[in-house]
Amino acid sequence: xxxxxxxxxxxxxxxxxxxxxxxxxxxxxxxxxxxxxxxxxxxxxxxxxxxxxxxxxxxxxxxxxxxxxxxxxxxxxxxxxxxxxxxxxxxxxxxxxxxxxxxxxxxxxxxxxxx
Amino acid sequence: xxxxxxxxxxxxxxxxxxxxxxxxxxxxxxxxxxxxxxxxxxxxxxxxxxxxxxxxxxxxxxxxxxxxxxxxxxxxxxxxxxxxxxxxxxxxxxxxxxxxxxxxxxxxxxxx
Numbered sequence: 130x131x132x133x134x135x136x137x138x139x140x141x142x143x144x145x146x147x148x149x150x151x152x153x154x155x156x157x158x159x160x161x162x163x164x165x166x167x168x169x170x171x172x173x174x175x176x177x178x179x180x181x182x183x184x185x186x187x188x189x190x191x192x193x194x195x196x197x198x199x200x201x202x203x204x205x206x207x208x209x210x211x212x213x214x215x216x217x218x219x220x221x222x223x224x225x226x227x228x229x230x231x232x233x234x235x236x237x238x239x240x241x242x243x244x
Numbered sequence: 245x246x247x248x249x250x251x252x253x254x255x256x257x258x259x260x261x262x263x264x265x266x267x268x269x270x271x272x273x274x275x276x277x278x279x280x281x282x283x284x285x286x287x288x289x290x291x292x293x294x295x296x297x298x299x300x301x302x303x304x305x306x307x308x309x310x311x312x313x314x315x316x317x318x319x320x321x322x323x324x325x326x327x328x329x330x331x332x333x334x335x336x337x338x339x340x341x342x343x344x345x346x347x348x349x350x351x352x353x354x355x356x
Contacts (some may be wrong), residue, residue, distance in 0.1 A: 132288070162344070172335065172346040185342055219289065229339035230277045230296075235289040 130157055133222050133236035141242045147208040150239045154201050154222030161203040162233065163195060166217040178203050179225045215243045246271045246338050250347035253268030257326045258355050265321045265350045276340040278319045293317065303346040326354045
């Protein structure tokens with residue numbers, strides 16, 4: 130099976146712009162979670178989608194949003210970018226029925242740099 | 245809310261030796277799993293080992309094993325016969341039905 134893929138791998142944006150990141154889960158996986166990874170804050174949970182519905186949400190401002198399509202692919206959008214949004218954004222997929230008791234499979238991440 | 249604490253930001257070990265990474269957690273839930281994930285430099289995060297909280301037997305995966313002390317809420321990872329490819333960030337994680345928490349990570353360097 131193909132692993133979790135994320136596009137694009139690298140992105141440079143300027144403050145105030147918006148960005149959309151994409152994640153394709155492993156075939157058969159219905160849950161996709163998004164994380165922000167920074168040297169200072171570590172891995173922080175953004176949100177999780179399961180069967181096209183947001184099932185869990187972390188403590189991030191409303192500028193961060195996401196969605197999931199019927200084929201389980203997910204997109205994450207960040208509007209009005211700030212310098213502090215520079216980070217590695219990871220998505221992870223799992224089968225989904227067991228929640229976070231299941232093993233998550235991570236993608237390679239999208240590295241976002243905001244100038 | 246659940247918390248996961250890794251008290252060792254960095255560690256190093258000589259090739260072929262054994263190293264133990266520490267992790268403690270706090271939760272009031274009874275049904276959960278614990279994980280160790282590995283993130284090699286510039287590579288994808290992958291699962292190293294996982295432990296079901298209701299199982300008393302410690303999980304093992306080849307050179308990797310855990311010491312799970314449920315009462316003490318401790319979940320350490322032992323790496324035996326360390327290899328250069330074990331150099332990575334290691335994250336301890338807690339997973340329940342609706343919550344996933346990661347520790348801050350331990351950067352492990354295996355020296356030749």
